[in-house]
Amino acid sequence: MTAPHRDSALRKPTTPAMAATLPMPAKPAGRPAPATSATLTTPAAPATPAKPAVSTTSVTPAKPAAPARSATLGKPGGQAVPATSAGPDGPVGPAPACGTGIRPLRRGWGGPLLRAMRPRQWLKNLLVFVPMLAGHAINTTALLQSLTAFAAFCLCASSAYLLNDTLDASDDRLHPVKRHRPIAAGTLPVPVALAVSALLAPLSLILCAWAEPMLLAVVAIYFVSTVLYSLRLKKLLIVDIVTLAILYSLRILGGSASTAIEPSFWLLNFSFFLFLSLALLKRHSELHRLHSQGKEKTSGRGYDTGDRLPIGIMGMNSAFVAVLVFVLYFDSNNVRKLYLHPALLLGIVPLLVFWLGRLWTLSFRGKVNEDPLLYVSKDPVSLVVIAVCGMLGAAASLDFSPALRLFTGPSL
Numbered sequence: 001m002t003a004p005h006r007d008s009a010l011r012k013p014t015t016p017a018m019a020a021t022l023p024m025p026a027k028p029a030g031r032p033a034p035a036t037s038a039t040l041t042t043p044a045a046p047a048t049p050a051k052p053a054v055s056t057t058s059v060t061p062a063k064p065a066a067p068a069r070s071a072t073l074g075k076p077g078g079q080a081v082p083a084t085s086a087g088p089d090g091p092v093g094p095a096p097a098c099g100t101g102i103r104p105l106r107r108g109w110g111g112p113l114l115r116a117m118r119p120r121q122w123l124k125n126l127l128v129f130v131p132m133l134a135g136h137a138i139n140t141t142a143l144l145q146s147l148t149a150f151a152a153f154c155l156c157a158s159s160a161y162l163l164n165d166t167l168d169a170s171d172d173r174l175h176p177v178k179r180h181r182p183i184a185a186g187t188l189p190v191p192v193a194l195a196v197s198a199l200l201a202p203l204s205l206i207l208c209a210w211a212e213p214m215l216l217a218v219v220a221i222y223f224v225s226t227v228l229y230s231l232r233l234k235k236l237l238i239v240d241i242v243t244l245a246i247l248y249s250l251r252i253l254g255g256s257a258s259t260a261i262e263p264s265f266w267l268l269n270f271s272f273f274l275f276l277s278l279a280l281l282k283r284h285s286e287l288h289r290l291h292s293q294g295k296e297k298t299s300g301r302g303y304d305t306g307d308r309l310p311i312g313i314m315g316m317n318s319a320f321v322a323v324l325v326f327v328l329y330f331d332s333n334n335v336r337k338l339y340l341h342p343a344l345l346l347g348i349v350p351l352l353v354f355w356l357g358r359l360w361t362l363s364f365r366g367k368v369n370e371d372p373l374l375y376v377s378k379d380p381v382s383l384v385v386i387a388v389c390g391m392l393g394a395a396a397s398l399d400f401s402p403a404l405r406l407f408t409g410p411s412l
Contacts, residue, residue, distance in 0.1 A: 112182035117158035128255030149258035155204035160226035162197035214257035237302040248275035273322035280315030319356040344396040
């Protein structure tokens, strides 16, 4: 009965170190097995400090981990190469570390802030020079007064744009183009945008108060209208379009207030219907884009894609009402006083019909972006039409008699 007991005592469970070695053939009980392999480990061997590797098959100690392991990509052969972030034209630089609590370096807010102020939209404020040009009051005083109005409207408009983009940030993120705006994209913090907006508006009003009290009244009305538009009016059907047309006309009134040139009845009517057509064109192009994407309703607006046809009809009618007002302007006393050759103004009529008709046709084709004035500023055909209209207006007001005498000689 003792032999089995001794045999079982010899067959103790192997330790982890013994389990990793090759098993040896069983030996008779009581006879120790000879050491036939250098890889056998004695069960009760005391722990000893790790020695440097002496075998080519042993694993080298692991090197300390790099501070930002997530910023590297494994490469065959154990090498690590910096990870790069891909841009539209390929890799553009090291990618930010992920999962390490380290954020990429933040760029300055100057560039995003300038883009959020929309300097390209300042082109609309050139309308303040229209009263000076239409009234033929081209002199240094009128030019400086118009420049003051231009600066005031730029400051006020930028303040309104920052406020509007802050309020529209959630809707802009769903828009294929507007989602790239600095506030919607997150490159410009909301507190910074609101702080700059609150600074620009008072600066604009102070400038107007220093220059001309009437200009202050016009700019104040403009600013209140833009705030109401951002908060509520832009969500109301047709009301938003009429408001945009009024905001365009207020720029012309601002130019009149700064130069003390009374705007004519014809100029105000022509500008209102022209800009009403362009505001309708803006909404029509937006609805056309939504329809092409399979969507039915605008975000944050009171329109759906089924409104494209009535919006287009109203827009084309407004365009040709503006042309009609311009034609009726020929029979006014203002034309007889201001132009020596009013017949040359008739050449502007077919150009207006061509230009407005072309814009609306392109809108129905989906080729006009959502801001017609910015589209016009980059469209070569539109720029040529505007230049020719300006030359015809200038030629109609010039006196050609001195030049004619050079060729015909003095009259008898």
